[in-house]
Amino acid sequence: MIILGIDPGYDRLGLAILEKPTKGKEVVLYSNCLQTSAKDPISKRLLEIGTEVGRILDEYKPVAMAIENLFISKNQKTAMRVAEARGIIMYEAYKRHIDVFEYTPMQIKVAVTSDGNSDKERMIKMVHLLVKIPEKKRVDDEFDAIAVALTHSANSRGM
Numbered sequence: 001m002i003i004l005g006i007d008p009g010y011d012r013l014g015l016a017i018l019e020k021p022t023k024g025k026e027v028v029l030y031s032n033c034l035q036t037s038a039k040d041p042i043s044k045r046l047l048e049i050g051t052e053v054g055r056i057l058d059e060y061k062p063v064a065m066a067i068e069n070l071f072i073s074k075n076q077k078t079a080m081r082v083a084e085a086r087g088i089i090m091y092e093a094y095k096r097h098i099d100v101f102e103y104t105p106m107q108i109k110v111a112v113t114s115d116g117n118s119d120k121e122r123m124i125k126m127v128h129l130l131v132k133i134p135e136k137k138r139v140d141d142e143f144d145a146i147a148v149a150l151t152h153s154a155n156s157r158g159m
Helices: 042-060 076-095 105-113 120-130 140-155
Strands: 002-007 012-019 026-035 064-068 099-103
Touching: 002 042, 002 140, 012 042, 012 140, 026 042, 026 140, 042 076, 064 076, 064 140, 076 099, 099 105, 099 140, 105 120, 105 140, 120 140
Parallel strands: 002 064, 064 099
Antiparallel strands: 002 012, 012 026
């Protein structure tokens, strides 16, 4: 089973393609952090996000997309922009008849570390232990996207 994990954002978008084999550890086939330019209008940034997510969906043909639920921040403008990006991302999946599953930050932390209070460092360490990751330098958003995909993999056992 192929899963697309998404750490949503309009400034930085974490993307990860995870393969869940019938036996053995999950494998990261692809991960990236798409960074849009703050100099561009939001409409262009959202188009860039939708185009890239659509490209990944078409290339890897996942059976599911897992996305982190929106964390409501104190900055309402940021929350609205992330919500807009999530809408574009989910639209691209639904347009291709791909099921979308949403997970809270707490659900992701529990699935990956068994502790809902884990910090970023512990999450990254556990991701390395749980999944085969090709060697390359990664940013936090990529690890977050991998963790979201792992959460769905753990929740879909037996599917």
